[in-house]
Amino acid sequence: MSDVTATTSAEGRAALALMRRRRVRRQFLDEPVSVDAIRQVLQAARWASSAGNRRIHRFLVVRDPVTIARVKPFAPGILASPPALVILSTDLELAAAANVQVERDMNSWIDVGTALMSMMLAAEAIGLGSCPATSFSRGAVARVLDFPPTLVPELLLQLGHPVAKPPTPRRTEARRVTGPTIAALTDWERLGQLEPAEDASSESTGAQPNPSTIQPTR
Amino acid sequence: MSPEAPQNPAGLGQGDALELLAYLVTAAELCTREPLHYAMVRLIDAAGRLAAGLERSGAAADLPWITQLHIRIEREKELLMWDRPAFERMLHELAALVADELTPPPTGAAA
Numbered sequence: 012m013s014d015v016t017a018t019t020s021a022e023g024r025a026a027l028a029l030m031r032r033r034r035v036r037r038q039f040l041d042e043p044v045s046v047d048a049i050r051q052v053l054q055a056a057r058w059a060s061s062a063g064n065r066r067i068h069r070f071l072v073v074r075d076p077v078t079i080a081r082v083k084p085f086a087p088g089i090l091a092s093p094p095a096l097v098i099l100s101t102d103l104e105l106a107a108a109a110n111v112q113v114e115r116d117m118n119s120w121i122d123v124g125t126a127l128m129s130m131m132l133a134a135e136a137i138g139l140g141s142c143p144a145t146s147f148s149r150g151a152v153a154r155v156l157d158f159p160p161t162l163v164p165e166l167l168l169q170l171g172h173p174v175a176k177p178p179t180p181r182r183t184e185a186r187r188v189t190g191p192t193i194a195a196l197t198d199w200e201r202l203g204q205l206e207p208a209e210d211a212s213s214e215s216t217g218a219q220p221n222p223s224t225i226q227p228t229r
Numbered sequence: 230m231s232p233e234a235p236q237n238p239a240g241l242g243q244g245d246a247l248e249l250l251a252y253l254v255t256a257a258e259l260c261t262r263e264p265l266h267y268a269m270v271r272l273i274d275a276a277g278r279l280a281a282g283l284e285r286s287g288a289a290a291d292l293p294w295i296t297q298l299h300i301r302i303e304r305e306k307e308l309l310m311w312d313r314p315a316f317e318r319m320l321h322e323l324a325a326l327v328a329d330e331l332t333p334p335p336t337g338a339a340a
Contacts, residue, residue: 037307084251087259087271090307146263148255 029135036140037090039171043074044095048137052097052170055133056126062118067106068126068165071098071156081155086167088146093169097130098152099123103161113163123165130168140173195223202227245282252278270309273320277302294330298323 019027049072056070073079073096082096083089101123106113113119127143134141144167152164198221199206205221241249256271280289280299289295301323308316 084248085255087252087256087274090274146259146267148258151251151255151258 029132033131033135035142036171036173037142037169038174039091039093039140039169040174041092042094042172044139044170044172048139049074049095049097049170051137052130052133052139052141055129056099059122059125059129061122061125063109065106065109065111065118065122067102067109067111067113067119068122069100069102069105069162071100072096073098073156078156082147082152082167085151085155086144086147088144089167089169093142093171095170097168097170098156098164099126099166099168100158101163101165103163120165127166127168134170138172139170142169143167144169191223195221197221198224240286240288241279241282242286245278245285249275249278249282266309266313269316269320270306273302273323274306276323277306292330294326298326 053070053072073082074094076092076094079093079096083092101113101119103113106119111119131141131143145165147164147167149164152158152167153162156164158164194206197206198204203221203224203226205219253275256268256275259271260268277299280295280302283289283292283295284299301319305316305319308319
């Protein structure tokens with residue numbers, strides 16, 4: 012199945028290709044990441060969707076190797092030595108000012124995800140590798156970075172010039188590596204139904220049952 | 230480490246030991262909320278960090294298998310993300326390697 016249609020613009024094809032080729036990169040060259048490059052990545056976070064445009068998250072950029080080395084023991088999700096980290100944090104004061112109930116409102120985490128994805132795509136676009144890490148002790152990292160109690164680290168984004176592209180899995184391994192296809196994870200119109208063959212309603216095309224789906228309850 | 234404890238030139242340096250301590254405590258905390266099978270990678274990553282510390286201190290100078298173990302962990306620890314059977318195979322083989330190296334030969338065996 013093609014990812015693009017005949018009417019997709021060149022710009023659209025480039026964007027889709029960028030999304031497709033991006034991979035998590037965990038190994039980095041021992042080269043600094045420029046301020047300009049990081050600024051572009053951060054700008055992409057600013058462009059990301061934010062529930063209600065509340066903007067309750069802050070970004071701490073760390074390039075000092077000593078500070079990164081201090082964070083690393085408390086962040087098992089960092090498997091190598093990234094030359095730059097961006098710590099995405101929830102600012103509880105901003106959240107309170109926006110009447111956000113952080114512990115109950117999952118939008119605050121979704122917003123971390125939208126920012127993260129935009130940042131990783133921006134990094135890929137400018138030739139940087141990126142890897143998110145949530146495997147870290149929030150309390151310990153907050154202490155190492157001298158955060159006030161009103162700033163809660165949610166995610167560490169590792170940035171750097173990647174060592175090498177991970178090997179492309181052989182086709183026989185692709186299913187194990189990439190997981191199920193989007194078709195297997197998606198139902199159309201109602202649970203248990205595959206996408207229609209044509210760009211038309213499922214009723215008119217007699218959509219087929221989806222064997223991978225969760226069945227409707229009635 | 231207590232102030233009166235003797236320094237062991239063949240042991241783990243204090244910096245590496247404390248870093249490993251921090252890593253282990255954090256990894257334990259993460260086990261409270263992360264997928265249970267992540268514990269495997271945390272433990273083997275800790276073993277790799279211990280091996281690296283022993284190399285840095287010189288304690289592994291006459292133990293080349295420590296370097297061998299360290300290299301293999303660094304090369305293959307990410308396999309858990311996309312090839313779990315291969316990752317588990319590495320664990321089995323490394324356990325056998327360590328057992329071989331730490332088990333004295335049977336009495337009377339040829340040198």
